[in-house]
Amino acid sequence: xxxxxxxxxHLVRRxxxxxxLRCSPMKGHSHVYWxxxxxxxxxxxxxxxxxxxxxxxxxxxxxxxxxEFPKEGPSILRIQQVVxxxxxxxxxxxxxxGRGEQFFGPGTRLTVL
Amino acid sequence: xxxxxxxxxxxxxxxxxxxxLRCNYSSSVSVYLFWYVQYPNQGLQLLLKYLSGSTLVKGIxxxxxxxxKSQTSFHLRKPSVHISDTAEYFCAVSDMYSGxxxxxxxxxxxxxxxxxx
Numbered sequence: 173x174x175x176x177x178x179x180x181x182h183l184v185r186r187x188x189x190x191x192x193l194r195c196s197p198m199k200g201h202s203h204v205y206w207x208x209x210x211x212x213x214x215x216x217x218x219x220x221x222x223x224x225x226x227x228x229x230x231x232x233x234x235x236x237x238x239x240e241f242p243k244e245g246p247s248i249l250r251i252q253q254v255v256x257x258x259x260x261x262x263x264x265x266x267x268x269x270g271r272g273e274q275f276f277g278p279g280t281r282l283t284v285l
Numbered sequence: 286x287x288x289x290x291x292x293x294x295x296x297x298x299x300x301x302x303x304x305x306l307r308c309n310y311s312s313s314v315s316v317y318l319f320w321y322v323q324y325p326n327q328g329l330q331l332l333l334k335y336l337s338g339s340t341l342v343k344g345i346x347x348x349x350x351x352x353x354k355s356q357t358s359f360h361l362r363k364p365s366v367h368i369s370d371t372a373e374y375f376c377a378v379s380d381m382y383s384g385x386x387x388x389x390x391x392x393x394x395x396x397x398x399x400x401x402x
Contacts, residue, residue: 207392231389278327279328
């Protein structure tokens with residue numbers, strides 16, 4: 173059973189460009205979470221999605237950030253018009269029940285030049 | 286709202302010595318508790334979890350943790366560490382009654398465990 177997959181592992185963007193981060197949950201998991209990790213800090217919750225629904229986006233910045241988890245395909249975290257402060261590691265996690273343990277992917281390290 | 290405090294940002298320990306990484310949390314409801322380990326440039330791997338039952342929880346790689354409800358703590362311990370244990374360790378909580386982990390996990394800022402030969 174493959175783990176949570178994220179791609180790309182590393183992404184470099186110039187200020188003003190768009191960044192698209194993809195996450196494929198573990199097989200059988202329909203609950204997906206996105207977290208952001210800034211240097212020297214722990215992970216901060218961004219958004220929780222189930223198939224085709226955003227359940228909780230209380231941790232998402234109000235502008236430029238969006239997330240989706242379509243019926244088919246991976247979950248996408250989209251950052252429009254990136255700025256240097258968006259440079260961070262973005263982790264996706266999945267869960268079979270939406271409660272308890274979450275399984276994490278390897279992360280996407282975004283660098284904004 | 287929940288919060289997690291990891292009091293030590295860095296813990297240096299000699300190889301084969303015991304170690305304790307401290308974690309305290311605050312929450313108005315019952316919680317699930319987790320310890321994750323992160324090796325450099327990698328994702329998080331679950332070490333152990335407390336969902337219910339025995340307050341002493343055993344995890345992978347010889348780690349264990351004890352849930353203390355009265356002190357709202359979930360300290361991580363290992364009786365004898367190895368060089369390979371050098372990593373960042375994160376304590377995390379989730380609301381047991383949020384109806385699906387709606388708030389996600391709340392993480393501490395992490396403790397960097399440094400094993401000295």
